Amino acid sequence: xxxxxKPSVRKRTARLTKPSGFTLVEILVxxxxxxxxxxxxxxxxxxxVNRKVRQEERITALFLAQEGLERWxxxxxxxxxxxxxxxxxxxxxPGYSRExxxxxxxxxxxxxxxxxxxxxxxxxxxxxxxxxREGG
Numbered sequence: 001x002x003x004x005x006k007p008s009v010r011k012r013t014a015r016l017t018k019p020s021g022f023t024l025v026e027i028l029v030x031x032x033x034x035x036x037x038x039x040x041x042x043x044x045x046x047x048x049v050n051r052k053v054r055q056e057e058r059i060t061a062l063f064l065a066q067e068g069l070e071r072w073x074x075x076x077x078x079x080x081x082x083x084x085x086x087x088x089x090x091x092x093x094p095g096y097s098r099e100x101x102x103x104x105x106x107x108x109x110x111x112x113x114x115x116x117x118x119x120x121x122x123x124x125x126x127x128x129x130x131x132x133r134e135g136g
Contacts, residue, residue, distance in 0.1 A: 054121050057119045057120055057121040058119070058121060058122075058124065060093065060096070060119065061096065061117040061118075061119040061121070061122075061123075061124040062117075062124050062126075064090055064093060064096060064098055064117045064124075065098070065115040065116070065117045065124050065125070065126040066115075066126065068087075068098050068100050068115045068117070069100075069113060069115050069126055069128055072085070072100050072102065072113055072115070072130075073113075073128075073130055082102060082103040082104060083101070083102055084099065084100065084101045084102075085099070085100040086098070086099045086100075087099070090117075095119065095120045096117060096118065096119050096120075097117070097118045098115065098116070098117045098118075099115070099116045099117075100113060100114070100115050101113070101114045101116075102114070102130075109131060110129050110130070110131055111129070111130045111131075112127065112128075112129050112130075113127065113128050113129075113130055114126070114127045115127075
Protein backbone atom coordinates (compact mmCIF):
# COMPACT_ATOMS: atom_id res chain seq x y z
CA UNK A 1 0.00 0.00 0.00
CA UNK A 2 1.06 3.49 -0.69
CA UNK A 3 0.51 6.35 1.67
CA UNK A 4 1.11 9.82 0.40
CA UNK A 5 3.01 8.77 -2.71
CA LYS A 6 5.85 7.17 -0.76
CA PRO A 7 6.76 3.48 -0.90
CA SER A 8 5.24 1.44 1.86
CA VAL A 9 7.30 0.19 4.79
CA ARG A 10 7.02 -3.36 3.52
CA LYS A 11 8.67 -2.53 0.18
CA ARG A 12 11.45 -0.58 1.87
CA THR A 13 12.34 -3.48 4.19
CA ALA A 14 12.18 -5.91 1.30
CA ARG A 15 14.81 -3.85 -0.47
CA LEU A 16 17.06 -3.77 2.58
CA THR A 17 16.96 -7.53 3.15
CA LYS A 18 17.43 -8.49 -0.50
CA PRO A 19 20.55 -10.70 -0.64
CA SER A 20 23.45 -9.34 -2.64
CA GLY A 21 26.53 -11.52 -3.33
CA PHE A 22 27.26 -15.06 -2.19
CA THR A 23 26.72 -16.71 1.14
CA LEU A 24 29.56 -18.22 3.13
CA VAL A 25 28.34 -21.74 2.36
CA GLU A 26 28.35 -21.06 -1.39
CA ILE A 27 31.89 -19.70 -1.22
CA LEU A 28 33.08 -22.74 0.77
CA VAL A 29 31.47 -25.16 -1.70
CA UNK A 30 33.08 -23.31 -4.63
CA UNK A 31 36.50 -23.45 -2.92
CA UNK A 32 36.06 -27.16 -2.23
CA UNK A 33 35.22 -27.87 -5.88
CA UNK A 34 38.14 -25.77 -7.09
CA UNK A 35 40.48 -27.61 -4.70
CA UNK A 36 39.29 -30.99 -5.95
CA UNK A 37 39.80 -29.92 -9.55
CA UNK A 38 43.32 -28.61 -8.88
CA UNK A 39 44.32 -31.77 -6.98
CA UNK A 40 43.03 -34.03 -9.79
CA UNK A 41 44.93 -32.08 -12.45
CA UNK A 42 48.14 -32.04 -10.40
CA UNK A 43 47.91 -35.83 -9.81
CA UNK A 44 47.63 -36.42 -13.56
CA UNK A 45 50.59 -34.14 -14.28
CA UNK A 46 52.74 -35.74 -11.58
CA UNK A 47 51.98 -39.24 -12.92
CA UNK A 48 52.92 -38.10 -16.41
CA VAL A 49 56.26 -36.69 -15.22
CA ASN A 50 57.05 -39.93 -13.34
CA ARG A 51 56.29 -42.04 -16.42
CA LYS A 52 58.52 -39.79 -18.53
CA VAL A 53 61.45 -40.17 -16.10
CA ARG A 54 61.06 -43.98 -16.00
CA GLN A 55 60.89 -44.13 -19.81
CA GLU A 56 64.06 -42.03 -20.12
CA GLU A 57 65.86 -44.40 -17.71
CA ARG A 58 64.77 -47.41 -19.78
CA ILE A 59 65.95 -45.78 -23.01
CA THR A 60 69.31 -44.97 -21.43
CA ALA A 61 69.66 -48.57 -20.19
CA LEU A 62 68.78 -49.91 -23.64
CA PHE A 63 71.36 -47.60 -25.24
CA LEU A 64 74.03 -48.80 -22.79
CA ALA A 65 73.15 -52.45 -23.46
CA GLN A 66 73.32 -51.94 -27.22
CA GLU A 67 76.62 -50.07 -26.90
CA GLY A 68 78.00 -52.93 -24.78
CA LEU A 69 77.02 -55.50 -27.41
CA GLU A 70 78.53 -53.43 -30.20
CA ARG A 71 81.78 -53.05 -28.26
CA TRP A 72 81.84 -56.80 -27.54
CA UNK A 73 81.28 -57.63 -31.23
CA UNK A 74 83.99 -55.11 -32.26
CA UNK A 75 86.38 -57.09 -30.05
CA UNK A 76 85.33 -60.13 -32.10
CA UNK A 77 83.13 -61.56 -29.41
CA UNK A 78 85.63 -61.73 -26.60
CA UNK A 79 89.05 -63.33 -26.65
CA UNK A 80 87.99 -66.53 -24.88
CA UNK A 81 85.16 -68.98 -25.65
CA UNK A 82 83.33 -67.86 -22.53
CA UNK A 83 83.68 -65.02 -20.10
CA UNK A 84 82.18 -62.12 -18.29
CA UNK A 85 82.87 -58.39 -18.32
CA UNK A 86 81.38 -56.20 -15.61
CA UNK A 87 81.14 -52.42 -15.40
CA UNK A 88 80.08 -51.76 -11.82
CA UNK A 89 79.39 -48.16 -12.72
CA UNK A 90 79.15 -46.99 -16.30
CA UNK A 91 81.19 -43.79 -16.79
CA UNK A 92 78.92 -40.80 -17.29
CA UNK A 93 75.82 -42.68 -16.15
CA PRO A 94 75.58 -42.73 -12.34
CA GLY A 95 73.32 -45.44 -10.99
CA TYR A 96 73.81 -47.74 -14.01
CA SER A 97 75.85 -50.95 -14.14
CA ARG A 98 76.49 -53.24 -17.10
CA GLU A 99 77.42 -56.91 -17.32
CA UNK A 100 78.31 -58.77 -20.52
CA UNK A 101 78.40 -62.58 -20.46
CA UNK A 102 79.28 -64.81 -23.38
CA UNK A 103 79.68 -68.47 -24.01
CA UNK A 104 80.14 -70.98 -26.81
CA UNK A 105 77.40 -73.54 -26.38
CA UNK A 106 78.39 -76.96 -27.70
CA UNK A 107 80.99 -77.52 -30.41
CA UNK A 108 79.90 -74.72 -32.75
CA UNK A 109 81.84 -71.48 -33.03
CA UNK A 110 78.70 -69.48 -32.39
CA UNK A 111 78.84 -67.40 -29.26
CA UNK A 112 75.82 -66.32 -27.32
CA UNK A 113 76.16 -62.98 -25.57
CA UNK A 114 73.90 -61.50 -22.93
CA UNK A 115 74.13 -57.89 -21.81
CA UNK A 116 72.32 -56.82 -18.66
CA UNK A 117 72.09 -53.19 -17.66
CA UNK A 118 70.77 -52.31 -14.23
CA UNK A 119 69.27 -48.87 -13.98
CA UNK A 120 67.56 -47.04 -11.12
CA UNK A 121 64.27 -48.22 -12.66
CA UNK A 122 65.05 -51.89 -13.25
CA UNK A 123 66.84 -54.25 -15.59
CA UNK A 124 67.29 -54.32 -19.37
CA UNK A 125 68.60 -57.48 -21.02
CA UNK A 126 69.75 -57.95 -24.62
CA UNK A 127 70.86 -61.25 -26.11
CA UNK A 128 72.50 -62.02 -29.41
CA UNK A 129 74.33 -64.80 -31.23
CA UNK A 130 77.65 -63.95 -32.84
CA UNK A 131 79.95 -65.84 -35.19
CA UNK A 132 83.55 -64.66 -34.68
CA ARG A 133 85.73 -64.05 -37.70
CA GLU A 134 88.02 -66.85 -38.85
CA GLY A 135 91.18 -67.07 -36.80
CA GLY A 136 89.55 -65.11 -33.92
